[in-house]
Structures are given as structure tokens and as C-alpha cells.
Amino acid sequence: MKIQRHLLAIVVAAALPLTTADAANAKRTKQWLKAVNAVGAEGQGNEAASKAWRQIASLNGDSIPAILAGMKGSNELAENWIRSAVESIADKELNGGGKLPVAALKKFVGETGHNPRARRLAFELIRRVDAKAAEKMIPGLANDPSVELRREAVQRLMDQGAKQLAGGKKDAAAKTLGRALDHARDLDQINSISKDLRGLGQAVDLPKHFGFLMHWSVIGPFDNTYRKGFATVFPPEKGIDLTAEYDGKDGRVKWTELVSADEYGMVDINKAYPGNIKEVTAYAYTEFKAKAARPIELRLGCKNAWKVWLNGELLFGRDEYHRGMRIDQYRLRGELKAGVNTILVKACQNEQKESWTKEWQFQLRACDATGTAVLAENRPPTPKAGGKKTASLR
Amino acid sequence: MKKSILSLLIAGFGAGALSAGDWPQFRGPDSNGIVNDAGIPKTLGDKSVSWKIDLPGRGISSPIIIGDKVFVTCSSGTDQNRLHVICLSAKDGSKIWERQFWATGRTMTHQKIGCATSSPASDGRRIFALFSCNDLICLDLDGNLQWLRGLTRDYPNASNSLGMASSPVVAGDTLVVQVEADSESFAAGIDVKTGVNRWKLDRAKKANWSSPMVYKDAKSGRLVALLQGSSGLMAVDPKTGSELWNFDQGSSTMSSATKVGDLILVPSRGLTALKPGKEGFPPEELWNSSRLSPRTITPVALGGKVFSVNGSGVLSCGDLESGKRLWQLRLKGPFSASPIGAGRFLLAVNEKGLVQLVDTEAAKGEMVGSVNLKDVVIGTPSIANGAFYVRSDAHLWKLGG
Numbered sequence: 001m002k003i004q005r006h007l008l009a010i011v012v013a014a015a016l017p018l019t020t021a022d023a024a025n026a027k028r029t030k031q032w033l034k035a036v037n038a039v040g041a042e043g044q045g046n047e048a049a050s051k052a053w054r055q056i057a058s059l060n061g062d063s064i065p066a067i068l069a070g071m072k073g074s075n076e077l078a079e080n081w082i083r084s085a086v087e088s089i090a091d092k093e094l095n096g097g098g099k100l101p102v103a104a105l106k107k108f109v110g111e112t113g114h115n116p117r118a119r120r121l122a123f124e125l126i127r128r129v130d131a132k133a134a135e136k137m138i139p140g141l142a143n144d145p146s147v148e149l150r151r152e153a154v155q156r157l158m159d160q161g162a163k164q165l166a167g168g169k170k171d172a173a174a175k176t177l178g179r180a181l182d183h184a185r186d187l188d189q190i191n192s193i194s195k196d197l198r199g200l201g202q203a204v205d206l207p208k209h210f211g212f213l214m215h216w217s218v219i220g221p222f223d224n225t226y227r228k229g230f231a232t233v234f235p236p237e238k239g240i241d242l243t244a245e246y247d248g249k250d251g252r253v254k255w256t257e258l259v260s261a262d263e264y265g266m267v268d269i270n271k272a273y274p275g276n277i278k279e280v281t282a283y284a285y286t287e288f289k290a291k292a293a294r295p296i297e298l299r300l301g302c303k304n305a306w307k308v309w310l311n312g313e314l315l316f317g318r319d320e321y322h323r324g325m326r327i328d329q330y331r332l333r334g335e336l337k338a339g340v341n342t343i344l345v346k347a348c349q350n351e352q353k354e355s356w357t358k359e360w361q362f363q364l365r366a367c368d369a370t371g372t373a374v375l376a377e378n379r380p381p382t383p384k385a386g387g388k389k390t391a392s393l394r
Numbered sequence: 395m396k397k398s399i400l401s402l403l404i405a406g407f408g409a410g411a412l413s414a415g416d417w418p419q420f421r422g423p424d425s426n427g428i429v430n431d432a433g434i435p436k437t438l439g440d441k442s443v444s445w446k447i448d449l450p451g452r453g454i455s456s457p458i459i460i461g462d463k464v465f466v467t468c469s470s471g472t473d474q475n476r477l478h479v480i481c482l483s484a485k486d487g488s489k490i491w492e493r494q495f496w497a498t499g500r501t502m503t504h505q506k507i508g509c510a511t512s513s514p515a516s517d518g519r520r521i522f523a524l525f526s527c528n529d530l531i532c533l534d535l536d537g538n539l540q541w542l543r544g545l546t547r548d549y550p551n552a553s554n555s556l557g558m559a560s561s562p563v564v565a566g567d568t569l570v571v572q573v574e575a576d577s578e579s580f581a582a583g584i585d586v587k588t589g590v591n592r593w594k595l596d597r598a599k600k601a602n603w604s605s606p607m608v609y610k611d612a613k614s615g616r617l618v619a620l621l622q623g624s625s626g627l628m629a630v631d632p633k634t635g636s637e638l639w640n641f642d643q644g645s646s647t648m649s650s651a652t653k654v655g656d657l658i659l660v661p662s663r664g665l666t667a668l669k670p671g672k673e674g675f676p677p678e679e680l681w682n683s684s685r686l687s688p689r690t691i692t693p694v695a696l697g698g699k700v701f702s703v704n705g706s707g708v709l710s711c712g713d714l715e716s717g718k719r720l721w722q723l724r725l726k727g728p729f730s731a732s733p734i735g736a737g738r739f740l741l742a743v744n745e746k747g748l749v750q751l752v753d754t755e756a757a758k759g760e761m762v763g764s765v766n767l768k769d770v771v772i773g774t775p776s777i778a779n780g781a782f783y784v785r786s787d788a789h790l791w792k793l794g795g
Binding site: 039042043044046049050053054057077079080081084085087091117148151186188303305316318320323325330 | 500502
């Protein structure tokens, strides 16, 4: 009896503080995460984050979902701080013979309101300890907000389409590959799917899929001798008047229309000003009608020095020449307003004479943070050019 | 040479936690690509491979070795935006830990390379991993994160669409980095404990892939950081960034300077030997040789001679005192990796993965062994505790040891 009372006392004593301790731990974890989430520019907050990191990393595996949830709203640096703490916990747990909370992690991945990267990390942890469980999750991730998560699901669809194709089921393959294209956000997958779909006789509108802006008004050439044109404020930077004429590098210049028919939205300024001219600057202008105000990413590829303005606000500029270009080379974040938005691109050509320095071009698309195209209300039909990488004056 | 390394270690070149056999940064403890021979293989063959492991991503960074741990960086993913820092056992190549990070800067590079271009550095307690995207990550030797910097977030135009590749170097309690590109350039001294700038210098807006180096001034006993770039070579106090002297005759933006004894060999107008003098005064120029030009590959000095390899594989040997070219030996090229030296031997790895060992004391140099790793090798190899380490985009090998 005496022993029973003693046991009861231990159980009660253990149970009550446990609840309090849990709450206290949760509170402390939030405080530590807050310190990590406060990291900023030039190492700001590093010392506090480092102390908090050690505390977070000392937690056990069951705490991982709560820690991952703390990634909501984190900046990219804080995401990495949290990621490494979670990896450290997982290592410690698994190296010590412990387990990871797979069920809770699966639930976390399924909750799309969490930080996409946190969800991807949760998925990777599941795969680490239960590869079969992870594999089963993949088909449901094709339209996921996380681009990293959706990639493997798209690959599944691509594989399925290829299998259908190999089995002679062309209609089914076209349907499957069409779904794959809808969900694909990575260039390599998009290219592969497009090729297969076209092989099946299906039309693919790549510029629309990406959200490339194809219709522009251009003006130039202005002077860029000694690369000074990059910093020079020529009239289009002061205000847009498509009927105006200005003094250019070699005489009066006026706005003309330039339409790209390139699959990847390449706007070839050399088409507007032939001769592979050098030490020149041009501007390209377009209008983007938005249904409602919203965040937007303008993603640029350009190997010339450039500046981009959205509604008169300079988003970014860069005076690097001929070091290479690719789709989505630069991600410029801005805000669309409801109605007509203005987009102005300045592209400068330098003095280099090598064959690989002839290009004077850019490609710009509008999309959300996942790379999903955001299409303008006033988007004209995609120009037809049979997939050739050309641009033409209209 | 052994004396030189040990004296630096004793003087607290890093944080005093390094051992004599370590290879703590790009081109070794003295940033000159050499160690004493300390048991390195004197010949090479297929049996020289102690172990070979798969890597989870691409990279041209050199592995670094601290004690019995090897640290290597990689990048993976469709856009090479997943960054890896991996710790392996030097004994058998088994993984001790791995940390991954999402790139915060631009990951675009030339297709020949991924995002893991700069070699990591260590002060014996911490690992500093810099990537082409300018993410700078500090971990302790057990993989615990110490701090992070996103240098492209801080300085948004300091990147190169072909990729960045300058490797950081530790000088006492300061990490010296050069992040130099056409649109924005800087060098910085970063507190190894906090990741905060001690100083930051604007540098010429010109792409630069060469790496800084550190030496201890024999007279003053102070550490000196050398910042190389298109305009030349600038010596700064690594604690403050203040200029100590400047050589303004231009220099390579690809191959890096190296130091042997009291000479600095800078890839300038071919190759130029400098002897620093009084602070505030330019160093004395001892000789200059266009015939010893290292082109894009960093030279090495061994046994009173200097060695340059050009991209196609011609190894040129020069007299360190006069700069006179003594002999040439054709190796099998092409080369991107810089050679390294141990004792009298020079190790050079070509782009096809052919590791070539040259006895530099033979009359006109003699190839004494080779092993074909049959993979693309761009990164400079490392030497530690009697073993060579070579990495490709997919593998890491240990030779000898």
C-alpha cells in the first residue's frame, strides 16, 4: 500500500511537470527560432542565432515538425540555419538508434501552408528513414507549391507517358504528358515534355507556358561609348512617350515595335538595329494589364548590361557584359498594380568584337515565386514562328 | 619547408588548432601548394588508390584535410542550388556527416563547373565553405553551424555569370575573401567567430578568380594578406584591411600568387618575382619572365626552382633566383588544375583525370608514375599526411597514405 502510494505520487509528480515542461519547451523553442529568424544582412544577428541554434540542435527528433514550422516567413538565411539544425537533430537521433517522427512529418508535408522548403526537408527526412513511404507520396505532389517537391511527381508523369507511348497508347500518353507539362516548372522537364507532345502532334505554346513577354516597343540606339551609357539617363528613363523622337547616337531615334517569335521569348535587339552595332544602348517597353494587384517576379535572362523598371521603379541593374545568359538568370521581385503596369528594359551593348559578343538581347517573363506564368489580361496571341529562335520587326 | 610551416602554425597562422600534416585551405597551409615529402607516394600506379567514394554533387573545389577528417564541398540540383558540405574519414572515405544548404545567391556558372568552386578553408576549429553563389558557411568540425553569410544578398551585383572561384583564406581570427566581378567587387575580412565584417574594401570592377593568400612577415612578425587582381597585388593587414604595400603592374585574374621564402611569385607579365621591403613601399621586382608564364594555372616553387604548367601541358622549370628557364617537359594535358608539390615531386592532374608525378630533381624532369582516374578533373588536388586527394564532379580519391 505504501509502495502503491509512492508510485502514484511519482506518476502524478512526473505527469504534471511534464505538461508544464512541454509548454515551457515549446515556448523556449519559439524564442530560439525567433532569434534564428532575426538574422539579416552582413552577419546581423549571427551571434544570437548561433546560441539559439545550439539549443535547437539539442532537441530530440519529435521536435522536428515544430522546428520546421518555425521556417514559415523565414528569410533564405534563416531557412538554412533551421535546415542545418534539423539535419543535426536527425543525425543525432538516427546515429543514436532513435527514430524520426514519420507520421508527423508526413502530415507536415501534406499541409501546404508551411514553408515549401520546410516541407521539402520533411520529405527528405521521410525518404531517409522510410523510402517506400516517401515514394508513395510523390504522385500527390505534382501541383505542389514547392518546385522541389513537384519535380519528382512530374517525372513520374513523364515516365508514365513514355510507357504509354511505348505501348502504343498515344491518346493516353498525350493526356498524361499534357498534365506533366501543366505542372512542370523546370526547363529540362519542360523541354523534354514539349518534344514528346509535339511528336504526338500536340500544340505546345511554350512562351505562354513560361509567361514570356513577346511584344515590345523599342527605341535606340543611344550612346554607350566607354560603357558610359549604362549610367546615363536617356529620355525613356524620364518618361514614356511612344510618339516622341530623341537624339540618339547616330541621329534621331523613335519607338518601333519588336515582336519576338522565339520559343523562349528572346528579344533580339540586333533585329531592330542591324549590323551588330557596338557601344550602343536601347530600351524596350511593354505594358502588362493585371486583373488585380499582386506580387510578381520578372525573370530576366540577359548577357548585356541591363536595367529593368516596373511602373517607373528600378528593380535592378547590372553592368556585366557577355559572361553568359540563361532563362531565369535574374529574379526581380516587384508588385503589380491592378490595371496597366509598365515594364521598361534597358539593354547595353559594349565594345567587344569577339564573335560571342554580338548578342544584344534579353528574355523576360512574368511569373509567381514557383515559376508559374502570370499572364497579362492584355496578352496578345503568341506569335507563330515554328519554334525558331528568331525575332522580327512587326 | 617543414620549418616554415611549423613556424606559421606555432605563430597562430590560423587559430593554433592545426597540425603539421593538415591541408587547411586551397593550395595548402602556406597557400603555395607544397609540403615536405612526409611519406607521399614516390611513384603512382593503379594500386595507389587507397579509396574512392561517390560524391552527391558537382564541384571543382579542393578537399581540405584536418587531422583524420576530409572536408569537401559539392552542389547538386537542377540549377546547382543545393550546396553540400561533407565530412569524411580520411582512413576509409566513410561519411561522418553532411550538411546541405539552399543557395541564396545566383548559381549560374559556365557549364564546365558547378557551384562548389571555391575551396573551403579551416582554422583547425571551423570550416569556412564559400560557393560560387557567394554563400559563405561556417561549421565546426562536427558539422555544427556557427554562422552563415549570403554575400550576394549583402552585395547583390558581386557575382559573375560564368561563376566565382576565389578561395577564402584564414589569417589569425580573420577570414579573408575576395568577391570580384565586373559589376561589383570587394574584399573583406570577416570575423571567424561571428561572420561579421571586420573590414570591407571596394575593389576594381573586373572579373577575378584568383585567390588571396596570407604570409607572416619575417621582420615584423605580422600576418599579411595579399589581394590579387587585374591591377596587381595589394598587401593588407588582415585585421584591418589597411594597405601595407601595393604592386601596381597588373596581374592575372585566374592564376594566383605563391610565396617561397621571402619571394612572392605573382603571375604578372608572365611571372614576376617580388621581394617585399618596407611597409608603404612597393616590393622590389627581382625578375620577370614571360617564358615562365603560368597562364591560368598557379605556379609552384620547389627546391630552388619554379614550375609553371600551361593549359596544354607544357611544364616549364625556372631558376628561382634568376627567373631563367631551365627546362621544359611535356605532360599529358589539357590542364585546368594547378600542380602541387611534395619534397622533390610535383603532382599534376589533367582534365581527363590522369594523375602525373614528376621528379623535379631529375636533369630535365622525369615522369615517375601516373594513374588514370578516368574522370574529368578540374579542381586542384590536395596533400595531407602522406596522401594525395583528387576530386571530380562525381568522385573523391585518396592516393597513397
